Amino acid sequence: MVIAVLLAVVSGCATAGPGTAAPVSTSAEPSEIALPPRPREVRIDGIDPCSLLTADQRAELGLDGRPVAYTSANGLFGEASSCSIRGTEPREVSVGLSVVTDRGIEIITSSGGVTDELTGITVAGFPAVLARPTRLRDFCSVEIDVAAGQLLDIQFAQGTRGQPIPQDHLCRDAQRVAEAAIASLLTR
Template sequence: MRRLLGAVLAVLLTSACAVQGAASPVTPSTSAAARPGGAIELPSRPREVRLDRVDPCSLLTEEQRAELGLDGRPVFSEAPVGLYGGADVPLCTIGGFEPRAVTAGLSLVTSMGIERYTSGELAAELRPITVRGFPALVAVPTRFTDYCTVVVDVAPGQLLDVQFASGGRRPPIPQPQLCQDAQSVAAEVMATLLNG
């Protein structure tokens, strides 16, 4: 799975890819603006949430995983990721098998911030949102439709990277649904981080 997620990140790189209020933890961002060259400017984060020495597999409780349809055992790994300058990135991979086959990957990036995505260099459609009040982006790949990514700006030079992918069953899960699921996972992870 680490190879799959690494490949997904590499594709984004080479092919040039909230909650305010109680009703919804993820909201569209109305204050994000495009800069010259297509780059995106995001609003300020409400505070810093550092990810140093956090275990990504500790960020979703068993109850949260069940609600998100992730019934597999969380698996921790750590490996260099080219998208993030080759730095080692802790990753928790969690599968879901019933009622559908899916995989969620939670990466805690401490070597590079969300500016990696706002530079305009990645092959993805970027949609600004907020997750639990923090600036975030939905990164929808332009060349593949079997996954979606949400990145959350948690601190200077740090970000939460949530990928949600189809498990390969037919019919395939529509990409808009994968993006919604990635946003739901990001919201639950941020809730845990903020309450920790």
């Protein structure tokens, strides 16, 4: 489960309005995922992932921890500038945001090594993939195609095993974080 490595460090609409995520296609086979074209390119070179969520957005999402920057490194995304933010109220969660500037969404949609259940979605009109792990059920992620060869990786996880959160809720909240991050990115 390749996408789960990032966590260790810390159906059929094609369009959606700003701030929404809408399913595009569902497939267990990555090579079968069809994504719509991105509405425009939004280059993320030099973007601080900790700046992708404003203080108001973090409060609305229940993320009351201090953003912590780090560089993640794994086989799927290589080295990426990343940020981790914890939340304690109303539940314990952890969010990871990574700015991947040297690999595009194809790494997910055409990678035979991804064992997650993948669903094509849109986030504010941008093509994205919701990755639902089938083995580890304590997190969910959204990969957003923002530019050729670039993507945003959003991971949303429960913060403690003692307080389990249903994976459907984690996936819903991963999409909410993705929507907020894109909204913030588009205001730059």
